[in-house]
Amino acid sequence: MSDLIDSASVLIIRDNNHTGKMEVLLVRRHDDIDFAGGAYVFPGGKKDIDDQKLIDDKGVFPIGYGELIGTAIREVFEESGMIVGSHQDLDDNVYNLIKGRISIFEFMESADINYFIDDIIPFARWVTPQAYRKRFDTRFFLAKAPDNQEAIPDQNEVVEAIWAEPIVFIENNYNKMMFPTIMNLKLLSQARSVEEAIALAKARKIVTVEPKIINGKRVIDPNAGYGEIDQTNIHPGVKNHVD
Numbered sequence: 001m002s003d004l005i006d007s008a009s010v011l012i013i014r015d016n017n018h019t020g021k022m023e024v025l026l027v028r029r030h031d032d033i034d035f036a037g038g039a040y041v042f043p044g045g046k047k048d049i050d051d052q053k054l055i056d057d058k059g060v061f062p063i064g065y066g067e068l069i070g071t072a073i074r075e076v077f078e079e080s081g082m083i084v085g086s087h088q089d090l091d092d093n094v095y096n097l098i099k100g101r102i103s104i105f106e107f108m109e110s111a112d113i114n115y116f117i118d119d120i121i122p123f124a125r126w127v128t129p130q131a132y133r134k135r136f137d138t139r140f141f142l143a144k145a146p147d148n149q150e151a152i153p154d155q156n157e158v159v160e161a162i163w164a165e166p167i168v169f170i171e172n173n174y175n176k177m178m179f180p181t182i183m184n185l186k187l188l189s190q191a192r193s194v195e196e197a198i199a200l201a202k203a204r205k206i207v208t209v210e211p212k213i214i215n216g217k218r219v220i221d222p223n224a225g226y227g228e229i230d231q232t233n234i235h236p237g238v239k240n241h242v243d
Contacts, residue, residue, distance in 0.1 A: 004127065004137040008072040009044030011123060011184065012082065014145035014163065015194050021165050022193050024185070025151055027079050028160040028176075035134060039235040040169075040177050042184070043079040043158075044138070047071045050105045059117040062206070064125070068139050073115060076143070078104060080161050081152040084143050085115040119144040121201045124187065126180045127210040129218065132237070140184055142201045144194055175233045179211070179218055182234065183226045 012025040024042075031038040051070030061069065073084055102110070123142040128135035151161040166189040170182055177185075191197035204225065211218035217231055 004135050006047040006068060006071075007045060007136045007138045008047070008068040008075060008141065009042045009138050010072050010076050010084075010120075010141045010143050011042050011188060012076065012080075012084075012143050012145050012151075013188070013194050013197055016163070022191060022197060023163040023165055024169075024188060025080060025082075025145070026162055026164060026169065026181075027151075027153060027158040028162075030157055030159050033157060036178060036235070036237055038176070039181070039237070040173055041181055042140070043076045044072070045075040045078070046136070048074070048105075053105065054108050055115060055117070059120075062122055065122045065139050065141070069117065069120065069141075072120065072139075072141050072143075074104060074108065077108070079154060079158045081154070082146060082149045083113055083115075084120060084146055085113050086146070087111060087113045116144070116146065121198055122206060123201050124184055124224075125206055125208045126184075127208060129211045129213050131213045138180070142188075142197060144198070176235055178235045178237045179231060180209075182229060183209075183220075186229060187226055 014023055014025075015021070016023050026040045027043055028040050029036050029038060047068060048071065051074055052067070054070040054074060059066065059069070077083055121142040122139065124140040126136075126138050126140065128137075151163070153159055153161045166185040170177075170185050170189075174182070188197060191200050207221055207224040209220050209224050209226075211220050213219075220226060
């Protein structure tokens with residue numbers, strides 16, 4: 001059995017000023033990446049030991065979530081260029097970061113950033129099925145999109161960043177997403193606005209989801225609140241993996 005890798009994934013949401021409908025940020029991973037290559041995902045990634053140094057005030061989170069707040073914020077910045085918070089002029093530090101003169105941790109520690117910890121809400125927890133050779137224990141967070149910031153892919157791990165309505169995106173990109181992404185988009189679609197999504201997330205009891213593979217299909221605990229969804233023709237996740 002593979003060891004579980006702690007990771008964080010963030011559903012960044014906003015209300016579209018023109019349509020009035022809620023949107024979520026999705027990024028598309030580079031085709032050549034072994035895990036989720038070419039797939040649309042939420043910004044996120046595995047925990048780094050230095051993540052704990054980024055945030056002094058981690059707020060009040062359930063066990064297993066507060067430890068990954070630094071990871072969540074760092075991964076959002078790395079993959080979309082967005083900072084869940086407010087900041088002063090970052091031009092010099094960004095230039096030094098791009099040139100490789102400072103690390104991502106040095107950048108985030110030295111930048112004058114006020115992180116909006118209260119805008120980050122635990123949303124879900126998924127554990128990769130035992131059938132997979134690489135397994136993640138992923139804490140999903142919900143975060144209100146910061147004002148006056150644009151999502152810009154890093155063109156390394158991430159080659160595209162788009163805002164989309166959850167159900168519309170599922171209908172149009174079903175085969176380009178992994179099972180957890182589809183299911184969490186579906187769960188998010190229960191809300192019609194950022195305010196409602198946050199309220200529902202705060203009120204919902206999170207049930208850890210560890211899918212079981214039965215007759216080639218993923219089966220999850222019905223108490224997690226996701227309902228059912230067709231699992232055919234979805235992104236396999238790890239390249240060359242066969243359930």
